[in-house]
Amino acid sequence: MSIIEKPVTPKPRKPWAATPVDRAKTGGIVLAALAVSFVFVAVTPMSGKLAYAAIFCLAYLVIDFVVSFVKAGRPAAVDSFFRGLVTTAIVIAVMPIVSILVTVWVRGHKGLHWTLFTKDMHSNSFTDPIGQGGLLHAIIGTFLLVFFAMIISVPIGILTALYLTEIRGKFTRPIEFLVQAMSGVPSIVAGLFIYAAILIPFTKTVNGFQGSLALAILMIPTVARTSQEVLKLIPSDLREAGVALGGTQWRSVALVVVPAARSGLITAMILGVARVAGETAPILLLTGGSGTKNYNIFNGSLGSLPNYVWQAFAAGTPESIARAWAGILVLLVIVVILFTAARILGNRKVGKK
């Protein structure tokens, strides 16, 4: 009906995005830097992948700086130089992590077999072909160790954090210092402590719970420090509002502050778990390394993933080494699953009943 033209909606553009010319320029600098690195490796005694990478980064920074300087002057050149520097730093920081993940996958997937999750090692040895025996006992053991370590350390860690942020008593400073110092304790020291304090005088034998105690010692500082950071982020407005409504400090913390920090506290817990799930030294010392399923953490030798990996590597045949890498892969996947679960739990919104 209407004869009036519909107003034309313009196409959305990004005038600030890099133009083809810009991209060509960046590509040119990359090529030039590559060329420089080849020339350098050819004429100097340096060699290897690392040399290529190092010279490439340096060359890129220098060429980029010079090009920007000529085109746009000093401030732009400095800006672009620092952008390059930060990017390089990030790449260097991430490289080892990516490299570890790739290595674990490449070596570990060969050792994967469904029997890993259904069988234990009570009638097999590490040198048997893949497909015979498995690491179910080790998964159970690691689960028990970490679960009990968590039960011990999470309440202590969170209560410590609450003392440091909410009560702020006379001992805040020394305790804060102690927690920081404790997070630097080598795991073997925690293991030796339990060894000397419990195994030698009392139990005189290995069992899982001693391992959990050592892991708890390692977990507490991580949980406490992360929780403290999280609680510090809760605005003091909320604490004041709770108290102004006639709550005692304890009730206001329990009903307002802790629920508001919930997702962060769950993250703190998971970080603690991730810190200890792969700990090997105290486990070797305290829990033993049975190849049989053991559901009783208080009695008997308890297998675990780190122990399984250690034993498998020590056996030294191609089969056993493949088993070891598969064990590492399983451990990594478990930690990743935990992290994901924690994120999902922590981000769940309130108000769904």
Add this chain to the structure above:
Amino acid sequence: MTIESEDNQGDEMETTASKGSLSDIAAARLQKQPGNSALGVGLEARGVHAWFGEKHALANVSLDFWPGTVTALIGPSGCGKSTFLRTLNRMHEFIPTAAMAGEVLLNGEDIYAAGVDVTKIRLKVGMVFQKPNPFPSMTIAENVLAGLKLAQLKTENKDDLLEECLERAGLWAEVKDRLNTHGGALSGGQQQRLCIARALAVRPQVLLMDEPCSALDPGSTLRIEETISQLSSSVTIVIVTHNMQQAARVSDYTAFFLSDGGPGQMIEVGSTNEIFSRPKDERTENYVTGRFG
């Protein structure tokens, strides 16, 4: 003289809010007479001083709050209005370096006397903060009833209390269909009214409000001013505001605070009408007429 009915006050606000100078607005508000005995004897500050560490922030303030009245505290920034307000429900001591002197009498008894249960004081003297601060982990309904949980109070019928408080805070109509969504999903003005509802749920005798509208748009501000007018027959209200129009619109009495570099002091208190039309002190006059400093 008698206390006006609520309807009357509401009408009066509508007609006077839009026109005239500050003193006209204030003069148009009929004086309410103290004496609603259901509200207790009232709140009296006697020679209150406050310190933050070495800093003397407030000197010798004596001020009475009649039951069922609205008192506005005005004055330039940093003169100690918030500090004074927070001495009235013992929130001042929440700051680690804080110290105070003097007495604050609630129904004739010093709230700073030895052995007084401070949580009971804060139940009777509620507070609404400058920035809306609903509890983020709770739904709208849980927010309103949070005080009951915090102070471990019992009620017969939570649903009735919930509706009553939201109604009194002027929020019921807007949220009644989503009581179980969480409080952070409301607009700033709605959040502030939610905080007022939350403060009302524990049935305070006095309500302290520290610049409750400073973060809000004019529409929300008007809603909250209406809320204050409606509440004032049942609750004694002390409100800090930088908005002279607002002080003139909502308050019966106004106290002017000022700091001359040293500790803040109360320069003058009187009926709002007087303060805005014929203040006794020259500094008050300069401030309310905008010729200050």
